[in-house]
Amino acid sequence: MLAEALEHLLTPCPAPARRMGLLRESVAIGARHRRCREAWRPHLERCRAHILQAADACQGGGTALVLGSGRLLDIPLEELAARFRRVVLADAVHPLNVRWRARSLPGVRLDAVDLTGTWQEVLQGRLPRPADPALYRDLSPDLTVSANCLSQLPLAPLARLEAAGRYDADELEAFHRAVLAAHLDWLRTLPGVRLLLTDTAWPPGPRGDDPLPGLQLPPPLDAWDWTVAPRPEIHADRDVTHRVAAFLLRG
Template sequence: MIWEMWQYLTTPTKFTEAKTMGYLKEAIAMAARAKRCQPQWNAHYEHCQQAILQAANRAVQKRKVLILGAGSLNDIPLTELCASFQQVILVDLVFLDSARKLALKYPNLSLVEHDVTESLEWLSSGRDMVQQPQAWLDDPQIDLVVSLNLVTQIPLIPVKWLMSDYGLNEEDADIVGKQLIVAHLNYLKQFSGEVCLIADRNSREFNVAGDVVDEFDPWWDIEPPRAQTTWDWEIIPLGEASNETWQKNTVGVSFL
């Protein structure tokens, strides 16, 4: 707990929303969970790395690769990408110290703090408005874009924020969540290079006996692109959040 508080106090953030809306707190909590659940999470990381390498092999040229939702960097094959591409651009709203230190090992790698929704300034002030992201669309040297475990996570904090701090009703909150997902998909489709989408496809909660007790649609009823490859990720093992239930997500890879 002391270490988590220290990270919160010492981690620099470019955007005020990173702290006020809870993104930094969530990043620290996820890093702590990743350590506790290392055996279950490592398999997921390996699948993500393999998918990214497959996407890299599909790229016609290898000038710049843009990875959105880079986070901890654990699920990115950094050495291979930096050897293949002239420039590796890793994007997220928050980067913890562990990611910053790891990135220093690669001279052609850059960490960019950026609001991938380009809407947080509005949403944080209570305006339920979503705009279409534009960053990097004017760069013709982007030969590969990867959206990494990001699209289904995008609505979670903004919608919770609008409901708890501004009293947005469930119906309007649902509309905002859908708009954020659709805006991200439309953004990805505008890139001229290869585009790889790695994202949850479904989320199921099980009891101790292995029976499904609940199921969630991480896509908010939006039809996801067809997945070419899928795997299961035991994201919340038994005993992590409860001694009675555990959660498994199915993750899919699509090429847009």
């Protein structure tokens, strides 16, 4: 707990991301990974392998854009930095260990960004229309990876909107679907190779068992189970497992 408290205190984080609870979430992910390292290993290795395969398929070695780079658990950063002149890591929070790794690699850029385009309005209690991140409209990446973040993008904004108590269930569900669709639609407009890594099913809960409601995805390149929380991390008598898949997107 002391290590987590220090990380929370020392990690640079934009005020909107902090208010959305995303710094707290980043620290919690790091703590869970430390507790569940062996259970997560097959999932993380598979993600890194698919990213390197996608990098091999690129025609150029100019720019790689990683959306949802997080703690780099699933990202082969050093290998990408060796293959591309520029690697852009995009997420709400870049933990201290990520900053240290990036500092030693020329061409690696850290962007603290709202990938949903909704935070400003959500923090004011308004129900926004999701938008692509304008920061990347002129980037022209050779490789774009959406790294296990798609299903997570609506969750923090939804939590804020639900707490505001101004919107009914249908409005919130429409917002949920719109955030997912906006991210997928934006990925399809980008040039180069576009790899999507995402949950496709998870245990039943308040939002059902479909983390991607309303989305139509192509057949996956690969699919596997990720033991997110082996017993007794959450439940004493059972594991929590998500279904994950890798997709190559086309325009």
